[in-house]
Amino acid sequence: MSDALKNAFIAFASYGKGQMLKQDMDNKNFSKCIKDAGILDKVITATEVDITFMKVKAKTDRTINFAQFCTALESFAAKLKVSPDVLYAKIEAASPTSNATKAEAVKFHDDKNLYTGVYKNGGPTNIDKQAAGGLAGHLDRSPADVRGVKF
Incomplete structure (x- = not known):
């Protein structure tokens, strides 16, 4: 052989x-x-x-x-x-061949200049931003005063 x-x-x-x-x-x-x-x-x-x-x-x-x-x-x-x-x-x-297909270009997916809304600014995030407009700016995280409260 x-x-x-x-x-x-x-x-x-x-x-x-x-x-x-x-x-x-x-x-x-x-x-x-x-x-x-x-x-x-x-x-x-x-x-x-x-x-x-x-x-x-x-x-x-x-x-x-x-x-x-x-x-x-x-x-x-x-x-x-x-x-x-x-x-x-x-x-x-012979040699091993693959018969996979290749996707065609999609205008609104592939061209980032055409992105709108949230995606134009980088996409959504699950991390709160510390700058103005984030949740941290709207919450009072100081220690609570619970003296005199009866349960």
Whole structure:
């Protein structure tokens, strides 16, 4: 096996895991790898990918290692009647992709020159200001004189 295949395995195994580099691949990332590499077709379906993953992993594990990954690719190659090297090349050429959408610009949200009211002045706050206009200026916080009060 080539280093490029091992690097592709690590890239797909680590996809969606933040900065961590993973040495084991779960079923979700295995399916993504097969889909992004363009191996899915009428013979190798999403169901077939899931079944193959379950066959190659250890009974109690949730992930597969690189050797088990290669075994799964060899199984797919046998079903497709091609050399495993063909599938290895497809995996090496693929990389994990994201299909997220990007929000369009919103005039009244993005342009701070168009803000009005409270937001024009920096937005609301839950901290009382000590300057005039704050609650502290309206309250008498001196000690109370309770002499002569009967309860």
